[in-house]
Amino acid sequence: MVKNENTETETHDARSRLITSALRLFAEKGFEAATTREICEAAGANISAIRYYFGDKAGLYSAVFTEPMGEKKCYINIATYLDLPLAEALGRFFAEFLEPLKKGEQIRLVMKLHFREMIEPTGSRQQEIDAELKPQHDALVAILKQHLGLPRTDADVHRLAFSIIGMAVYFYVGQEVVSAISPQVLNTSKAIDVLAERLAGYAVSMVEGEVRRRVQEARHEQ
Known part of the structure; x- marks a missing residue:
């Protein structure tokens, strides 16, 4: 044995x-x-x-x-997000999205590899989009669609989803900039957990802003 x-x-x-x-x-x-x-x-x-x-x-x-990004989810159970209040759903979303950042130097090499893949494509990037990035986007879109009370997903929901995800993506692609300007933002696992909480709060404000925009637009159309 x-x-x-x-x-x-x-x-x-x-x-x-x-x-x-x-x-x-x-x-x-x-x-x-x-x-x-x-x-x-x-x-x-x-x-x-x-x-x-x-x-x-x-x-x-x-x-x-x-593999260095962590275990991939073959299926994202969107229902688990929809059962939660908006702030909690977004908090869980960002916590899962940012978890790989806790691997430090390894994740910096991963990002360097991903940048190189854009210049010298092998097809791996498209596979990642289909298997991981699109399901993440779809989950966020479902959260936003439900909170906004929409019968269907329109282009503005996608714009909002991309903008919200973009806040988190920056901390991957801009790691060197963040570390040079304010290293305490990413230098510990706790700091990354706090970042996820803050991004969820910022995202809630963005969603509230989109609600107001839609209300004003509806009034102008009347």
């Missing part, structure tokens, strides 16, 4: 080392320039390990592109 546990631990460690090494090299050099040999050398793994754990270089890249 002990032997099996040790083997499982060694397998996990070897796979994790490959992910860590590949993340750094793919982020620095890109998919084409980073070789499987140098990835394995950096990870202290045999060249055949990539085939064993990931199938091929593309499989390794796919794992590196997604």
